[in-house]
Amino acid sequence: MLTPPITPKKPTERIHHGDVHIDDYEWLREKDDPAVVAHLHEENAYTNARTEHLSLLQEQIFEEIKGRTRETDLSVPTREGDWWYYTRTVEGKQYGIHCRAPIAAADDWEPPALDEDAQRNGLPGEQILLDDNEHAEGHEFYSLGSFDVSADGTRLLWAVDTEGDERYTIRVRSLVDDGVEFPDEIEDTASGALFDQSGEYIFYTTVDDAWRPDTVWRHRVGDAPGTGDVQVFHEPDERYWIGVGLTRSRDFLVIEAGSNITSEAWLLRSSDPTGEFAVVWPRKEGVEYDVEHAVVGGRDRLLIVHNDDAVNFELLSVSADDPQGARRVLLPHNPQVRLEGVDAFRDFVAVEYRRDGLTRVAVACVPEKGGAREDGAGEGGAGKDGAADDTAGDDTLHELHFDEELFTVGAGGNPEWTQPTLRLGYGSFVTPSTVYDYDVRTRELRLRKQQAVLGEFDPALFEQKREWATAKDGTRIPISLVYRRDLVTPGEPAPLVLYGYGSYEASMDPSFGIPRLSLLDRGIVFAIAHVRGGGELGRLWYEHGKKLHKKNTFTDFVDSARHLIDTGWTSPDRLAAQGGSAGGLLMGAVANLAPKYFSGILAEVPFVDPLTSILDPSLPLTVIEWDEWGDPLHDEEVYAYMKSYSPIENVHETHYPRILAVTSLNDTRVLYVEPAKWVAKLREVGADALLKIEMAAGHGGVSGRYSAWRERAFAYAWLVDAVGAHPSGE
Structure with a gap:
């Protein structure tokens, strides 16, 4: 019989509310103690x-x-700007290779064919942006925490963690001048750094001593570290984590602060990256909300999914210029439907929700003129029973239906504001992970790729x-x-x-x-x-x-x-x-x-x-x-x-x-x-x-x-x- 290691007892007393607890093994917390490591x-x-x-x-x-795994493979390309972006894997290599290939024309929305040659060699005109295998060399651990290309496609930022403690170092590289690296090297950041719309600035977050992302910074590309990064937001309340991003329209920079039960969003026009962020709704204890930018009838609107007096959340629309003003309910609260999110595009909106324990997606076209419908959903929309009315107009939400008893579906990989299709991920216990593009106008679901099982x-x-x-x-x-x-x-x-x-x-x-x-x-x-x-x-x-x-x-x-x-x-x-x-x-x-x-x-x-x-x-x-x-x-x-x-x-x-x-x-x-x-x-x-x-x-x-x-x-x-x-x- 093998004998388990003996863990010495070193009693530590913990006293709270008059209760005394003796912990014999708290000494194991000392990570740098040679005795702990040996144990x-x-x-x-x-x-x-x-x-x-x-x-x-x-x-x-x-x-x-x-x-069973296709080791040399290629993800379904996603169009962003003038490029198709994708990740390749190569047999024998641990990590992915991030690449792009040029689009054929401005109206090219059909992803390139993923034939055998593409899987092995990439798409025609491929440019390798980042090979994680090269950057992981010499490290027992490697994790990519930020990856973003500037809107004009000329610059790349990425951030890696080589310890596993989720503290990342940001670097920047030119994508047009022989891959020359900029002097920018920003250490101890959280994940999720990104360029602003101009590509001249990087917005990133740092963490406090308790590993909480608490501060948003603005960094000018090309500046050496510590030479003037500007603090643009700080969250002193220890219950809140923060993050920064861009709306899909790229018209607004967004800072989000959230606890487990309360959230707050701040917006800044991306045309003014050095300006001041303005709050959408001041935080209210117990109220969570997410903000999405939409343009309806030529007017900037904010679509807000929130739970203020709506336990399962509802969707409403407000003016982007006066978000605390008049509200228009688009999808009212439904106790049988948990509304989870909304994605806005130039020509359509996608809503994700959960009914009967399963995820659902519904879409509707954005009206070309005038304001949004008062109810936003029509008689068959998700705001009522979640079912679609296939006879309704294009501005009525219609749900995508799938035949399996159990499944998971959700939107993902949709960076472009003007794209005509909605990229979906689908799968079940028995159906391998599947990527679809859904044409909102024709209501055609196009299979792009299904995970290979060899x-x-x-x-x-x-x-x-x-x-x-x-x-x-x-x-x-x-x-x-x-x-x-x-x-x-x-x-x-x-x-x-x-x-x-x-x-x-x-x-x-x-x-x-x-x-x-x-x-x-x-x-x-x-x-x-x-x-x-x-x-x-x-x-x-x-x-x-x-x-x-x-x-x-x-x-x-x-x-x-x-x-x-x-x-x-x-x-x-x-x-x-x-x-x-x-x-x-x-x-x-x-x-x-x-x-x-x-x-x-x-x-x-x-x-x-x-x-x-x-x-x-x-x-x-x-x-x-x-x-x-x-x-x-x-x-x-x-x-x-x-x-x-x-x-x-x-x-x-x-x-x-x-x-x-x-x-x-x-x-x-x-x-x-x-x-x-x-x-x-x-x-x-x-x-x-x-x-x-x-x-x-x-x-x-x-x-x-x-x-x-x-x-x-x-x-x-x-x-x-x-x-x-x-x-x-x-």
Whole structure:
């Protein structure tokens, strides 16, 4: 028998609201302490030894992922200005190559054909803008955080992180003068830097000591660092993060400040980049809004999606010159439809929303003359029941329909104001990721590309469906499942992996994944429990799974597991749970609540010591997180409630399932110390807990696609073993 590393106890006392908590493992927080580093290496060595019997399976799964993936490939080109922009991948290389090729003519909106030659050699006239492989050389980690080309196409800015701590260095290069680099080199920035419309200035953000983006700066291209960058906006409230961008029309620069429950936007005409930003709506506690610029009848309008007295959000229009003046409601609030966003173009508008737990997209043409319709949606629009009226006029929203029971659809890759089509991403558990262009005038959906799955992939072998569990309070919880119909018979218990998240109103929508096929081909059912705290069923679904309702997230997951067991989908000895980040908190909580239902729990970058973290305002994310979890530092009730579910503080004598915690040393969102302490605590009560820590990675894990595939193969091999599936899939 292998012996796990001994984690020394060095008691630290934490006192809040009269409660005294002794933490024996807080010393592991000292990242630069040689004893801590040595201990983490010991944990990795132990995990490697304990999982050595899975090494062949890991290699098999890695080769399956690799073998199903078209390694030399090309993304669907996106037109911006006079160029088609795309990214290529090359077999054997970890990272992408960012390129462009010239358009044929001003009215050229048809993406070039993606034939075999294009996939291997790029498009005719290709110009390589940035080869991530070259810039990643010599670094164990590489992440691109900003990438922007000036409007005239002559300059490139990019920013990279080579540690995993999400602090990026901006550089600038000419795209016309033999690629000469400018002296600009701006360190310690957040992601999302961009050029202004003129290309003469760069707007970027920096972070405070708690890793919060709090300041927007303006930098003149060509100036050396520290020679006069101008602070244009600073957010002192620690609950708010900020970002900067351009409207699609490029007529306005936008600064957005947002907490988890409140937002505020500031605009500046892009023709005056050194001017003063003006607020759209002053912030109001609990009110969130997004701003999109539109031109209707020759007038500048702002389309605003907001939740002021509209829990599921509504869409209205205001004058860009007087945004706090008269409002016109375009899509009124609908308790059955969660309005998520609007995209405005010169000739049409696209609306994204969620109904019955699934994403939807509807479009309408912009009226050529006069103002917008008073209701904006017509009798069949999304503002009423979300369905389209195909007989309505062009300025009536019409919804795009898809045939599958479960799917995910959304707009993306639409930078051009004048483009005649809407670029869409579509997929499901059984349909590989698909790119469409939708012609708004003809209502034609044009397939541009579907993700290639090499080998003997047959979508007809796979089945996806929706189940509904019932929580103890009577709430119905949706569960999405996918499996191979020739290997799984509903009603006969099968190995099953149940995934969950349930925080921040994030929805875990059905999507395709090549790595997941390695589970399905081994007879494993993959399921997602859409628990409260997520956003699948609207804003109230989120509200009922946060702060003092947070335990609903955990009990919903347990009730989903119980439902899958009671209905014969699986059995406790063949059921594993999986979740990451806030979903890792979910994993830790259900391990304490219902260990008897699970044979294994995979917790990735898990937030398992939430009370310690949320009590410390100096840590990254803490203050902004008070809107999500509550403020235990100043509220005794919140403190007691969080302590009652905190995974690390509720470890107890029981028979825990096998547990694997995966984390990264340089993660700034969920610090490595949380799973390290949790594993040590679990071992105190005899739990079989493993810790795998990436020593050169961040919150998203390792960088580079081959490294990421190996990381996924390790986790999936462990899951296959935990649910008792046959390693070969036979």
